[in-house]
Amino acid sequence: MKELVSLLNAFCLLSLLAVGGGSAVLPQMEHETVSIHGWVSAADFATIYSLGQMAPGPNMTMVGLIGFKAAGITGMLVVLLAFYLPSSVLTYAASHLWDACKNSPWRDAVQKGMAPITIGLMLAGVYAVGKTASYNPAHSLEFNGITCGIGLAVAAILFARRINPALLILAGGVAGWFFLR
Amino acid sequence: MNNPTPTALFAAFFRIGITSFGGGLVAYLRDELVTHKNWLSSDEFLAALEIGQTLPGLNSVNVAIIAGRKLAGPAGAIAAAVGLVIPGAVILCVLGVLYARFRNHPDVVAALAGIAAAAVGLLLQVTLKIGAKQFVEPRALFFILLTFVLVGLCHVSLPVVLFLVAPMAILLHRPPKETAT
Incomplete structure (x- = not known):
């Protein structure tokens, strides 16, 4: 029960902090779930995140798996509700108010001001997941070279042409199976 | 404009929730709501997206809430958001169970390492792409x-x-002062 309350607290807060999308809370989420509460290991977190990128739908639904790991199926439901409900309620309420301040120049200031912060948070998210998934000191230099290589290749291919990212993630799995066994 | 029932909204968002492999949900939403079903005008969709991006939470879920509310009130908002999230959550449950069972199998460990490495590349690319303009502007940087x-x-x-x-x-x-309201 205590675990469920901790999950509820952590993910409700993350929900309300997810400015500019779910990736923005990735570094904070990693810190909370791995270092503070120990619900998942750093490697589990990276794996769960990447599984989430393969499933359809909103890409942060993977938070449910962290809840599952921490407290079973109840944990999963608690986390999904905690992560999606607060921001949804806020959005529901705010969509009433939004039109009222349609012409306020501050709206623009908020959007412009928050944009680089969101990017900074996403970059911190790359680092939070990458420090186990791309460069892990516990692995050999060769292993890390291959994981970094896969990541950079995916980024480069996506810049070069439009391709469904889920396919590239699967291709990463095949490459991993082939090179990293 | 014909107003859909909550059930019709649930069905439409469920379909997006189950087919949208590889992210880019906003594009799927636009296709369905504006082009396909003609439930929202292109401007209405853009306005919903603008609110959804500014407020905390996932952009796709926020757009579902706003569009659902606009089209069918509170029940519509709930139907849209739940329909969007459920398919991915179920698929992730299955992936999670498979992961828990086979996590120590060397083939699976290798493939998952590749998948996680590829997911980092995907997040890196998305970050660089969204932030392209910000990275070259000193103040934003x-x-x-x-x-x-x-x-x-x-x-x-x-x-x-x-x-x-x-x-x-x-x-x-x-x-600037002179335009402030």
Whole structure:
């Protein structure tokens, strides 16, 4: 029960902090779930995140798996509700108010001001997941070279042409199976 | 414009929730709501997206809430958001169970390492692409790096960073006096 309350607290807060999308809370989420509460290991977190990128739908639904790991199926439901409900309620309420301040120049200031912060948070998210998934000191230099290589290749291919990212993630799995066994 | 029932909304969002492999949900939503079903005008969709991006939470879920509310009230908002999230959650449940069972199998470990490495590449590419304009603007770059260092490297808590950094960034973009309302 205590675990469920901790999950509820952590993910409700993350929900309300997810400015500019779910990736923005990735570094904070990693810190909370791995270092503070120990619900998942750093490697589990990276794996769960990447599984989430393969499933359809909103890409942060993977938070449910962290809840599952921490407290079973109840944990999963608690986390999904905690992560999606607060921001949804806020959005529901705010969509009433939004039109009222349609012409306020501050709206623009908020959007412009928050944009680089969101990017900074996403970059911190790359680092939070990458420090186990791309460069892990516990692995050999060769292993890390291959994981970094896969990541950079995916980024480069996506810049070069439009391709469904889920396919590239699967291709990463095949490459991993082939090179990293 | 014909107003759909909550059931019709649930069905439409469920379909997006189950087919949208590989992210880019906003494009799927636009296709379905504007082009396919003609439930929203292109401007209405853009307005919904604008609110959804500014408020915390996932953009796709927020757009579902706003569109659902607009089309069928509170029941519509709930139907849209739940329909969007459920398919991915179920698929992730299956992936999670498979992961728990086979996580120590060497083939699976290798494939998952590749998948996680590829997911980092995907997040990196999305970050660089969304932030392309911000990275070359000195003032924005300063906020990107400041946020990255505080959250990613120093583990300063996200609420603290938002309360300290966001007001600075917003004030820098404050509207000029003569147009302020």
